[in-house]
Amino acid sequence: MGTADRSRETIDRITRAAIEMFSEKGFDGARIDAIARLAGVNKATIYYHIGDKEALYRLVLRIVITDTVAQIESALASLATPQEKLRAYVRIFARSAANNPGMAPIMMRELASGSKKLPAEIALIYGRTIDLVTEILEEGMKKGVFVRVSPLLIYVMVAGGVVLYHLTDPVRARLAVEAGRHYEVEESEDGGIIGEIEKIIMNAVMKPQKL
Amino acid sequence: MGTADRSRETIDRITRAAIEMFSEKGFDGARIDAIARLAGVNKATIYYHIGDKEALYRLVLRIVITDTVAQIESALASLATPQEKLRAYVRIFARSAANNPGMAPIMMRELASGSKKLPAEIALIYGRTIDLVTEILEEGMKKGVFVRVSPLLIYVMVAGGVVLYHLTDPVRARLAVEAGRHYEVEESEDGGIIGEIEKIIMNAVMKPQKL
DNA sequence: TCTGGTATCAACCAAATAGTTAAACCAAAT
DNA sequence: ATTTGGTTTAACTATTTGGTTGATACCAGA
Structure with a gap:
């Protein structure tokens, strides 16, 4: 070696x-x-x-962000319709947050600090996560399958929702044992939690079907 | 005095x-x-x-959380239908996040730290924010105006979305000046950003109208 | 086996910071 | 005016912690 x-x-x-x-x-x-x-x-x-500590921290930011973006981009590459792509976006984002438990807390804290330590190049890569949603939604709106919605808002709801879901895990666990209050998603037959989020988002953006 | x-x-x-x-x-x-x-x-x-520092921190958590919950609860009290209530929930939550700029970062960081410093009684109050969504959605589902959705997921998408929107403010501003990339919500005629979020959420949960 | 560069380490240091204390201060009641 | 209670303060301390350094271990090539 x-x-x-x-x-x-x-x-x-x-x-x-x-x-x-x-x-x-x-x-x-x-x-x-x-x-x-x-x-x-x-x-x-x-x-x-x-x-020093800050260099190490920047390295961590770079790794976490580039990994996430890379995963999402590669997953979208093979798909055709905006519906498929949006579903995949949600799925991969959620899966990526579940597999890399560090991502959500690190990103949230950095954003909460005004992104002061986020290097410009990495901020740009982070921007890709919003760009991707924007491209998908604009394609869908142009094709007339999606209603008019703000891509940025869809992004924050998907990302924010997934992240907050994971971040609230410890409180929800505590509330369950300390107060007997159970906050959890009743898993539907298909897809579990990720499938549920997909469903909600598709509901929100799909143009209503004529019956 | x-x-x-x-x-x-x-x-x-x-x-x-x-x-x-x-x-x-x-x-x-x-x-x-x-x-x-x-x-x-x-x-x-x-x-x-x-x-000491931790007592001060706990006091801050108490103030921020109880204020938010109180605002939401009082706003919902006067409303009748689940549709009105859900709309109001979104609106008040968003407005409260906009008016108390400290709320989003403080909550996110505390959650990211596993809510370790959150006293049990305040955790309980925090739980109210989820309870309220649950009650509204269950009423709406029973009355047949809402589709079946997970209240917890609607909560995380509303709260996470609003919070992430505010937290990304600085990065988005930077990306605009540093890279000429503009991430912003194109304000529709009515209601601005808050109205847009309302619309997305209502789209997601309303049972499709027969045409 | 020696050698030169790379990687790792224990020990050390200076600065920062949470928390303390004893003295001073202020305002209301006597 | 004096006392008394709560309030505020400057100065101090013990500890933590990011960062450094010079010595040491390692290992590939000669």
């Missing part, structure tokens, strides 16, 4: 640990020492390979 | 400053000294009246 591979392995361990810590505690709450410990490396190794 | 009034004024100044700082920087990023300076009081005054 060459030294390059070893480096890559180390950097990987560091970024994984950083994603976990930043997502749980945020930039200010996360401790460099804790990240190092979790990654199983010495603190100085982080500074050697990556740089 | 009695000593009680003076206290109340001071506490008020402190909490206002705390809401601002906690919403901008989060619990770990906010500095007690900065809050004191912003409130125009000595740091020790905060400890005297309120307690």
Whole structure:
């Protein structure tokens, strides 16, 4: 194993640990020492390979955002109709949020801080998530299958909905055990939660069918 | 002016400053000294009246959450049909997020941290925001005006959408000036952004009208 | 086996920051 | 005017924490 591979392995361990810590505690709450410990490396190794805390944080933002966008884009590539694409967008976004538990908290916190630490190039990539919805909806509106809606609002409702669903997980769990109040989605036969969100969104944008 | 009034004024100044700082920087990023300076009081005054940083933070959570819930509940009280109520819910929630700029960031960050610092009683009050949607939707479904949907999902899409809309404000502004990419809602004649969200949600839940 | 560069580490440091304390202050009641 | 209670303050402290450094381990090529 060459030294390059070893480096890559180390950097990987560091970024994984950083994603976990930043997502749980945020930039200010996360401790460099804790990240190092979790990654199983010495603190100085982080500074050697990556740089200071903010550089590490920017790296995490880059990874999380580019991954998400890449997943969505590749999933849409093969599809034809705007209906299929919109469904797929929702599905992939939701799945991606479920598989990368760090994504939602990290993005929300960064946005809540005014995106001050988000580098311009990455902001641009983030913008793609909105562009994609816009393209899909405009195509659908032009073809007359979708009603006139604001793409930005559809985006925030899909993304915000998926994210908030995951973020409220802990409170909802607490309310269930502490107060016996159960907040959960009663899973329908097909598709589970993701399918439900799909359904709601399609309902909202599809032009009503003549009966 | 009695000593009680003076206290109340001071506490008020402190909490206002705390809401601002906690919403901008989060619990770990906010500095007690900065809050004191912003409130125009000595740091020790905060400890005297309120307690340590976490007590102040809990107080802020209590204020932000109870205010929001109170506004929504009072607005719904006078309305009769589930359609009116759902519309009002969206409207008030959106308006409340617009008027209290601290609410969205503070709630999102706290949820992102697993709601660890949210006291049980306040979690319960927060749950009301979901209960209200549930009650409205169940009434509408029973009356046959709404399709079958998951109240929790409608809640996360409304709240998440409104919140994400506000949180993305800074990035969207940056993308406009830095990259010439404009992400904004083209305001329709009636109701502006809030009206648009209302429309989308009503579309999603209304049972299709026979033509 | 030696050597040179790369990677890792333990120990250290300076700055920042939450929290404390004892003194000063103020306003109302006597 | 004096006292008394609550209120505010400047100055201080203990600790945490991001970041550095010089020494050490590793490993590929000569």
